[in-house]
Amino acid sequence: xxxxxxxxxxxxxxxxxxxxxxxxxxxxxxxxxxxxxxxxxxxxxxxxxxxxxxxxxxxxxxxxxxxxxxxxxxxxxxxxxxxxxxxxxxxxxxxxxxxxxxxxxxxxxxxxxxxxxxxxxxxxxxxxxxxxxxxxxxxxxxxxxxxxxxxxxxxxxxxxxxxxxxxxxxxxxxxxxxxxxxxxxxxxxxxxxxx
Numbered sequence: 626x627x628x629x630x631x632x633x634x635x636x637x638x639x640x641x642x643x644x645x646x647x648x649x650x651x652x653x654x655x656x657x658x659x660x661x662x663x664x665x666x667x668x669x670x671x672x673x674x675x676x677x678x679x680x681x682x683x684x685x686x687x688x689x690x691x692x693x694x695x696x697x698x699x700x701x702x703x704x705x706x707x708x709x710x711x712x713x714x715x716x717x718x719x720x721x722x723x724x725x726x727x728x729x730x731x732x733x734x735x736x737x738x739x740x741x742x743x744x745x746x747x748x749x750x751x752x753x754x755x756x757x758x759x760x761x762x763x764x765x766x767x768x769x770x771x772x773x774x775x776x777x778x779x780x781x782x783x784x785x786x787x788x789x790x791x792x793x794x795x796x797x798x799x800x801x802x803x804x805x806x807x808x809x810x811x812x813x814x815x816x817x818x819x820x
Contacts, residue, residue, distance in 0.1 A: 647770040647805075668756035677749040687750060694743035698810075701736025704729040705775065705806060712778060712799030726782035733775070760819065764812035771805040778802065 671677060680686050710716035711725045748755055755761040778798055 646773050647766075665756060668752040671749055671752040674749065676746075677752070680746050680750040687747070690743050690746045694740060694747065697736050697739030697743055700732055701740060702806065702810075704732035704736060706803070708733075708775070708778060708782070709799040709802050709806075712782075712795045712802075714796060722782040722785040726779050730779065730783075733779070737772075755816070758816050758819075760812045760815040764809055764816065767805050767808040767812060771802060771809055774798065774802045774805060 680690070707716065708725060708729050711718075711720070711722065717725055778795070781795070
C-alpha cells in the first residue's frame, strides 16, 4: 500500500477507533443507568461546598453562567459545524482542509474552555440531580466520543497538504460527528426538561 492509499485509509481507522470508544463509554456509563457508586459520594458532596451553595442562593450567578454557557456553545458548535461541513464537502470546498482546521481551532478551543468553565458551576449547583439523571450521563458519554472524533479529525486535517479535496472516508466521519454532537445537545436539553 503506497503512502497516498494510507492517507485515504486513515479515516476508516479513525472512525473505527471512535466507534469502539463510543461503545466502551456507553457501556461504562450505561445507556440508561447511573454510573458506578464511587461517583455518587463525590457528586452528593459537591452540592454542599460553599461555592455551590453561593451559586444556588444567588439570584444572578446561575442565570448569568447559564447564558454564558449558551454563548460559548454557539461559538464552539459554529466552529465544529464548519469543520464537519468541510469534511463532508458541503462548505468551504475551495479552502484547503488544513486552513479550515487552523482557522477553526482557536474558536473550538476557546469555546470548549468557556463551556467547561461555565458548565462546572452549573454542575456544582445541581450535582445530585445531575448524578441521578440518565440524560446527564448520555450527554457526558456522547461528549467524550465527540471530542475524541473532533481531535482525530483536526489532527488529520492539519496534516493535509494544500489540496482542497477531502478523502471520501472523512465524509462519513463528518456525518457521524454531527450526529454525536446533536446527541450531546439533545441530551443536555433533556436534562432540564425531565430531571
